[in-house]
Amino acid sequence: MNIFAEIEKILAELLDLEDSDITPDTYLIKDLGAESIDLLELAVAINNRFKIPVKDDDIFLGCFRHYMSEAEQQMADTVPYIAEKYPFLTKDRIKEIAARTVEGPQLKIRDLVDYVTYQLERARHAGNDDS
Amino acid sequence: MKRRVVITSIGVVSSLGCTPDEIIMSLKGRKVAFERQASDGEVVVAPVRNFNIRSYTGPFKDGRYLNRGAQFSVASAIDAVRNSGSLKESFARAGLFVGAGPNLDIGGEFPEVTKGNIDRNDLQALWILKFLPNTAASVISQLIGIHGENLTVSTACSSSLQAIGEAYRKIKDGYLNCALAGGGDSRLSSGGILAYKKAKALCIGSGKPEKASRPFDCGRNGFVPGEGGAFFLLEELEQAKKQGSEIYAELCGYGCSLDAHNMTAPEKSGRSAKDAMNAALKEAEVSPSQIDAVSAHGTGTVLNDEMEANIIFEIYGKAQPSVIALKSWIGHAASACGALELAITLACMRDGYLPEIRNLDEPCHGEVKFVRSGMSAPFGTAVIENFGFGGQNSALVVKSVY
Numbered sequence: 289m290n291i292f293a294e295i296e297k298i299l300a301e302l303l304d305l306e307d308s309d310i311t312p313d314t315y316l317i318k319d320l321g322a323e324s325i326d327l328l329e330l331a332v333a334i335n336n337r338f339k340i341p342v343k344d345d346d347i348f349l350g351c352f353r354h355y356m357s358e359a360e361q362q363m364a365d366t367v368p369y370i371a372e373k374y375p376f377l378t379k380d381r382i383k384e385i386a387a388r389t390v391e392g393p394q395l396k397i398r399d400l401v402d403y404v405t406y407q408l409e410r411a412r413h414a415g416n417d418d419s
Numbered sequence: 420m421k422r423r424v425v426i427t428s429i430g431v432v433s434s435l436g437c438t439p440d441e442i443i444m445s446l447k448g449r450k451v452a453f454e455r456q457a458s459d460g461e462v463v464v465a466p467v468r469n470f471n472i473r474s475y476t477g478p479f480k481d482g483r484y485l486n487r488g489a490q491f492s493v494a495s496a497i498d499a500v501r502n503s504g505s506l507k508e509s510f511a512r513a514g515l516f517v518g519a520g521p522n523l524d525i526g527g528e529f530p531e532v533t534k535g536n537i538d539r540n541d542l543q544a545l546w547i548l549k550f551l552p553n554t555a556a557s558v559i560s561q562l563i564g565i566h567g568e569n570l571t572v573s574t575a576c577s578s579s580l581q582a583i584g585e586a587y588r589k590i591k592d593g594y595l596n597c598a599l600a601g602g603g604d605s606r607l608s609s610g611g612i613l614a615y616k617k618a619k620a621l622c623i624g625s626g627k628p629e630k631a632s633r634p635f636d637c638g639r640n641g642f643v644p645g646e647g648g649a650f651f652l653l654e655e656l657e658q659a660k661k662q663g664s665e666i667y668a669e670l671c672g673y674g675c676s677l678d679a680h681n682m683t684a685p686e687k688s689g690r691s692a693k694d695a696m697n698a699a700l701k702e703a704e705v706s707p708s709q710i711d712a713v714s715a716h717g718t719g720t721v722l723n724d725e726m727e728a729n730i731i732f733e734i735y736g737k738a739q740p741s742v743i744a745l746k747s748w749i750g751h752a753a754s755a756c757g758a759l760e761l762a763i764t765l766a767c768m769r770d771g772y773l774p775e776i777r778n779l780d781e782p783c784h785g786e787v788k789f790v791r792s793g794m795s796a797p798f799g800t801a802v803i804e805n806f807g808f809g810g811q812n813s814a815l816v817v818k819s820v821y
Contacts, residue, residue, distance in 0.1 A: 304478040326480065328544035336540040 603648025645750025
């Protein structure tokens with residue numbers, strides 16, 4: 289299954305995009321104009337399409353800045369601290385987002401793909417454990 | 420000086436066509452869209468074929484929250500704005516009055532809730548919006564940029580005529596200078612059909628679909644569900660003149676009332692329905708003998724048509740107007756019927772044409788002047804009337820400006 293293509297399909301339908309030129313580096317909010325109501329629908333749609341649990345705060349990185357300041361308060365290293373909260377993000381991606389949070393929401397389509405991939409992997413392992 | 424209210428633009432989406440000219444062509448060519456319903460062959464419906472809301476709105480994501488009735492509302496409102504030739508900016512202070520019905524798509528849309536959970540994959544996060552009656556108003560206001568006084572009216576089959584009546588009053592009384600008013604509805608979903616079939620309100624049978632809707636005929640046995648939408652731009656007369664707006668007709672009287680009698684059946688004597696019609700005539704400052712035509716509610720149900728024929732006869736006495744029944748052409752568009760029937764009546768008024776009541780072989784009243792064959796007949800004044808479940812009555816008086 290091409291996860292990116294599936295997410296692209298969901299977004300095109302949800303946001304009624306005619307010629308979507310979505311790439312993994314497209315920003316969901318800045319480029320596609322998604323609003324909070326759209327994120328609600330997107331979470332429901334991803335849950336339905338991939339049959340995975342979707343936590344809105346996780347998939348949309350809603351607490352990223354909050355975790356950054358938590359790490360700061362606890363004098364912990366930001367990247368490992370956030371990696372524990374968002375295990376689906378690579379360390380490089382966390383660094384990239386952390387450096388640019390002041391510019392506004394950094395959520396990209398690739399983050400959604402990584403979230404889905406991670407959850408599908410987890411589900412597969414859970415299934416293997418059962419057998 | 421008394422403020423007068425005129426209609427300066429019409430947007431309509433109907434099974435007879437989507438412009439006044441198309442509607443007149445269908446009426447004169449006797450073209451109707453009645454057909455057997457796909458999932459229940461006993462029932463005849465009158466759908467708007469090939470309707471696609473995106474041809475009115477272009478791509479827009481909130482379309483996902485519009486039920487089919489709300490789609491007709493939005494499409495016809497946009498069409499009315501477009502046909503007015505006015506800039507979108509001029510609508511900022513306009514009012515918005517929408518007649519809306521419930522979404523009855525219970526099979527296709529409404530989920531079964533078991534132990535507080537809903538087991539459906541296609542359920543939207545905000546599925547509630549497809550069921551809220553003001554969703555159409557919200558979308559129309561966003562697309563056009565309307566900020567003024569507003570109201571969503573949900574009084575069953577009387578809704579959209581009352582929405583237009585309330586808008587008329589707001590302008591007449593000086594609260595607004597212009598308003599968009601109308602409504603859209605569809606009950607053609609399997610849930611909608613089921614609802615009216617169980618209520619024994621539908622025409623059930625196996626004959627030719629075109630024969631199903633027969634208002635005021637002795638052999639009538641129920642209505643044919645239809646769908647569509649119509650919106651009107653209402654303006655204060657002096658403002659309309661100043662702007663050089665095209666004037667279709669003057670709205671000059673409105674009345675509404677409640678039977679306080681029964682959940683579905685009209686009160687037999689039609690006393691309250693008559694009150695609504697008399698109030699509209701009084702506000703219009705016309706006597707019954709000055710009315711040329713009546714667009715009857717004429718559902719084709721046994722009870723409505725009997726009551727309605729009697730009160731038409733009583734109100735107009737020796738000067739009976741020509742009575743048309745547009746549900747014999749488009750079926751019953753539920754909460755949108757008043758707006759659609761006003762749009763069609765105005766198209767007829769402009770063309771000077773009175774369409775026959777289809778399938779009227781044996782009239783249920785001998786003295787009422789039912790139009791039996793389509794004819795060229797200039798008419799300058801008309802009453803539109805609608806009655807709804809719950810004993811809701813309304814009437815509107817329109818005058819030609821020609």
